[in-house]
Amino acid sequence: MSSNPRRRAWSLRGKLVAQLIGLLAVVCVLVGVVTELALDAFLVDKLDEQLRQASDRALAVSRGPDRPPPAGVPTGPLASLEAPGQGIDTLNAVLSGGDVVRAERLSGPEAERELLPASSYDILTSLPVDGRAYSRDLGDFGAYRLSAVRTDDGHVLVTGLPLSQVDDTLWSVGLILGGVALGAVTITGLAGAWTVRRTLRPLDRLAATAGRVTELPLDKGEVALPVRVPESDTDTRTEVGKVGLALNQMLGHVADALDARQRSESRVRRFVADASHELRTPLAAIKGYAELVGRHGDAVPRDVRFAFSRVESESARMTNLVEELLLLARLDSGRARVHEPVDLSRLVADAVADAHVAGPGHRWVLDAPAEPITVLGDAEQVHQVVANLLGNARAHTPAGTRVDVVLGERGNEAVLRVRDDGPGIPGDLLPEVFERFARGDTSRSRSAGSTGLGLAIVAAVVAAHHGHVGVTSEPGATEFTVTLPVSAPGGAVA
Ligand SMILES: Nc1ncnc2c1ncn2[C@@H]1O[C@H](COP(=O)(O)OP(=O)(O)OP(=O)(O)O)[C@@H](O)[C@H]1O
Numbered sequence: 001m002s003s004n005p006r007r008r009a010w011s012l013r014g015k016l017v018a019q020l021i022g023l024l025a026v027v028c029v030l031v032g033v034v035t036e037l038a039l040d041a042f043l044v045d046k047l048d049e050q051l052r053q054a055s056d057r058a059l060a061v062s063r064g065p066d067r068p069p070p071a072g073v074p075t076g077p078l079a080s081l082e083a084p085g086q087g088i089d090t091l092n093a094v095l096s097g098g099d100v101v102r103a104e105r106l107s108g109p110e111a112e113r114e115l116l117p118a119s120s121y122d123i124l125t126s127l128p129v130d131g132r133a134y135s136r137d138l139g140d141f142g143a144y145r146l147s148a149v150r151t152d153d154g155h156v157l158v159t160g161l162p163l164s165q166v167d168d169t170l171w172s173v174g175l176i177l178g179g180v181a182l183g184a185v186t187i188t189g190l191a192g193a194w195t196v197r198r199t200l201r202p203l204d205r206l207a208a209t210a211g212r213v214t215e216l217p218l219d220k221g222e223v224a225l226p227v228r229v230p231e232s233d234t235d236t237r238t239e240v241g242k243v244g245l246a247l248n249q250m251l252g253h254v255a256d257a258l259d260a261r262q263r264s265e266s267r268v269r270r271f272v273a274d275a276s277h278e279l280r281t282p283l284a285a286i287k288g289y290a291e292l293v294g295r296h297g298d299a300v301p302r303d304v305r306f307a308f309s310r311v312e313s314e315s316a317r318m319t320n321l322v323e324e325l326l327l328l329a330r331l332d333s334g335r336a337r338v339h340e341p342v343d344l345s346r347l348v349a350d351a352v353a354d355a356h357v358a359g360p361g362h363r364w365v366l367d368a369p370a371e372p373i374t375v376l377g378d379a380e381q382v383h384q385v386v387a388n389l390l391g392n393a394r395a396h397t398p399a400g401t402r403v404d405v406v407l408g409e410r411g412n413e414a415v416l417r418v419r420d421d422g423p424g425i426p427g428d429l430l431p432e433v434f435e436r437f438a439r440g441d442t443s444r445s446r447s448a449g450s451t452g453l454g455l456a457i458v459a460a461v462v463a464a465h466h467g468h469v470g471v472t473s474e475p476g477a478t479e480f481t482v483t484l485p486v487s488a489p490g491g492a493v494a
């Protein structure tokens, strides 16, 4: 599976909560916008109604009173400026022949007035004279709804009411809506996170189950797979339950497959062990007869004698191979573990002495501490480990090669190093040098009767003794390192 590391990975939980918040925010914005628009239309409608009444009052006054007015009180169009009942901030203007005769605004409860600046005259004169309300911005006076009507004598009366109250109302409603929306989004975020976490908890349990399975060593040996999703998370009426049940069924299948694998491995192992065991007797017989012929050498022709000497050496090689296969089969099955104290120092010293004899052309150097190092295990198998390593250092290096065998103790471990300055292990072979039948494909190793099981046995024996084996190799420096737990006094492995 590939994933883009630059993209932030969102958890399902995070995504759900973010989507919930996003959705609610969009709904809040929509509700806010629609409410503001509707409220704006409603309030402006109301204002227009008031404006119509104010305009009617102004028009009525301009038509003249029923009785003559007191001295000093204007009559005619200018009287509209004095129309009773107009509220504070009402704007009144009289236009004649396209010019503003007078334009003022009521600015106090005692009918105080304020003249409109000449800069706003253009707005007044350009207003359609149709009695309808129009929104206009009058600079310092703010936004107004204005309507213009024509008097009977041809003058134009402009009446206006400020939009500031409508705007104020819209602002406060907007702020309230915004606050409510913010609160709702916050509460939804918190409650949503909590709910989603609760709802997805079964998924966490499934993940934990899967995680426990990945920690099990399933690749080898007898494997018990007891891990299952709890019964409560396998209710198929829920989505998680379906996944849980599927996971349990899959684990069941995997357990069956592992079981089948283990049974087939055991069968093969038993077959190899049985076959090796059965081969021992006929091989011993072949070897015995060949030796018998050799002993009566004078009585048989030379070429027959030669043939039987070949039979003898090949049967010895085959016996060796069969013994190695048998040992590997036993180690694989976990049997063949003898636990007795093994004097590693002595065993290594003997093996080096044997190597001296077997490979007189090599230089063998032993470096071991004076006090003995003892490990717990099977002496014969441990001997085979050392013999195989020394045998390799002899068989796969030319004469004159120096082989250092260093034995030491590090903490609770005995450490054995076998180092040679030979040509080294081929690079492509090195990673799998401990595999069975892995060997350098040189004619030399073939002719030397190499089978490629030596290091596999080393690895299997060391593993059975709870130790480690490693190798580093380059031309001129090949080193095998074996560590084995030393035995504590009393016989237990330290
Ligand atoms: N010290 C060494 N120097 C160079 N090559 C080595 C050395 N030790 C092992 N090898 C390489 O690793 C291969 C595997 O070694 P291993 O001991 O498993 O098998 P083998 O020696 O070929 O056969 P046998 O079963 O007889 O031991 C060898 O064939 C050889 O190519």
Ligand SMILES: [Mg+2]
Pocket: 388, 391, 392, 454, 455
């Ligand atoms: Mg070998």
